[in-house]
Amino acid sequence: MLHSGDDPVIATLGRQLRLGVVGGAPGAMIAPMHRRASVLDGRFAIVAGVLSSDPARSVAAGIEIGLAPDRAYGSVAHMVDAETSRADGIDAVAIMTPNDSHYAIAAAATDRNLDVIIDKPLVNLAAEATELLHRVRRAGTVLCVTHPYSAYPMIREARALIEAGALGEIRAIEVRYLAGGLAAPIDGTAEGKRRWRLDPARSGPSLVLGDLGTHAHHLAAFVLNAPVSAVRAELATLVRGRRVHDYAELALRFASGARGRVGLCQAAPGQPNNLSLSVIGERASLEWRHDRHAELSLLPLADPPQRLLAGAPYLSPAARAASRLARTGHPDGMLEAFANLYSEAALAIAARRAGKPPDQDALFPTVLDGARGIWFIQAAIASDRSEHRWEPCPADA
Numbered sequence: 001m002l003h004s005g006d007d008p009v010i011a012t013l014g015r016q017l018r019l020g021v022v023g024g025a026p027g028a029m030i031a032p033m034h035r036r037a038s039v040l041d042g043r044f045a046i047v048a049g050v051l052s053s054d055p056a057r058s059v060a061a062g063i064e065i066g067l068a069p070d071r072a073y074g075s076v077a078h079m080v081d082a083e084t085s086r087a088d089g090i091d092a093v094a095i096m097t098p099n100d101s102h103y104a105i106a107a108a109a110t111d112r113n114l115d116v117i118i119d120k121p122l123v124n125l126a127a128e129a130t131e132l133l134h135r136v137r138r139a140g141t142v143l144c145v146t147h148p149y150s151a152y153p154m155i156r157e158a159r160a161l162i163e164a165g166a167l168g169e170i171r172a173i174e175v176r177y178l179a180g181g182l183a184a185p186i187d188g189t190a191e192g193k194r195r196w197r198l199d200p201a202r203s204g205p206s207l208v209l210g211d212l213g214t215h216a217h218h219l220a221a222f223v224l225n226a227p228v229s230a231v232r233a234e235l236a237t238l239v240r241g242r243r244v245h246d247y248a249e250l251a252l253r254f255a256s257g258a259r260g261r262v263g264l265c266q267a268a269p270g271q272p273n274n275l276s277l278s279v280i281g282e283r284a285s286l287e288w289r290h291d292r293h294a295e296l297s298l299l300p301l302a303d304p305p306q307r308l309l310a311g312a313p314y315l316s317p318a319a320r321a322a323s324r325l326a327r328t329g330h331p332d333g334m335l336e337a338f339a340n341l342y343s344e345a346a347l348a349i350a351a352r353r354a355g356k357p358p359d360q361d362a363l364f365p366t367v368l369d370g371a372r373g374i375w376f377i378q379a380a381i382a383s384d385r386s387e388h389r390w391e392p393c394p395a396d397a
């Protein structure tokens with residue numbers, strides 16, 4: 001995100017927001033991305049943390065990333081108690097731990113008036129999602145779920161084009177997400193036992209839906225600016241002996257009347273992170289691919305195809321605001337997409353703490369978006385178990 005002059009967060013509060021991180025001991029995959037993204041725009045400063053469930057390891061790892069020894073904590077309870085007692089205590093907590101711990105940490109932070117940035121999925125269970133939604137609403141705090149694909153400039157442009165009517169009525173949307181991280185049959189091996197995602201007690205009732213499906217669900221709903229109203233699903237396990245789902249095919253219905261289709265696989269050899277999106281309207285279609293994320297193809301019915309590029313002056317304000325590089329040909333990446341979410345959440349947190357009204361046009365995924373993803377998983381599992389009947393997806397609770 002490009003900023004000029006005084007940063008609005010600093011101008012509002014007179015300082016950076018103070019962030020406590022939870023998770024991310026050495027060897028963690030996504031935590032370094034969160035930490036780098038959170039400080040990229042200078043709106044947050046990481047001042048405290050709990051980096052491991054092992055207290056001694058947590059303190060050592062916290063000091064290793066530069067925390068003061070008295071703010072590298074051995075447990076979340078200790079950090080929350082100590083930091084909320086300090087005059088210079090943390091404003092927000094960033095959670096990047098295994099899925100089964102999300103609810104307890106987010107609830108503890110929310111109940112102490114701390115804002116939350118949390119890695120997807122929001123939680124594991126639908127009841128937890130509903131309860132956390134109610135907690136956040138009662139507290140009036142900010143909760144941002146990090147679905148970074150929705151923060152790419154050209155995804156913001158896709159949403160803007162659809163809202164402007166450039167495609168006419170939207171007929172259908174398709175999302176395909178193939179990944180190869182679990183293609184090898186490591187289940188039961190020493191390596192497999194170290195992968196918490198292969199334990200359904202930790203990763204949730206459907207791994208592929210929690211890991212990939214919540215991203216696809218949010219991306220489709222974000223671009224259309226319409227919630228999913230119903231789902232029909234087939235879930236499967238492709239790798240023999242595996243205890244979690246690694247494959248899913250889903251049909252969607254949206255509140256707007258559009259139809260959708262989602263294909264997911266975590267056991268696709270050679271696929272690093274193959275995510276693609278297609279939107280079909282009555283007058284034009286859109287195509288976007290993660291490996292060419294700085295481009296968006298607009299395919300009109302009667303006019304020549306257009307290749308739209310991130311950073312170009314002809315893009316919508318939302319797409320330009322998400323672009324950190326003003327010239328085309330130099331694409332923003334995943335780190336910058338994560339940073340967009342952190343920066344947008346920072347604006348909302350600063351406004352709340354200053355007693356100002358929230359920005360009604362904010363685009364970062366909220367606790368409601370996260371809860372919808374979990375309710376979607378519950379509906380998809382119910383559909384799979386009921387011989388693939390359509391199951392309704394709640395839009396709110």
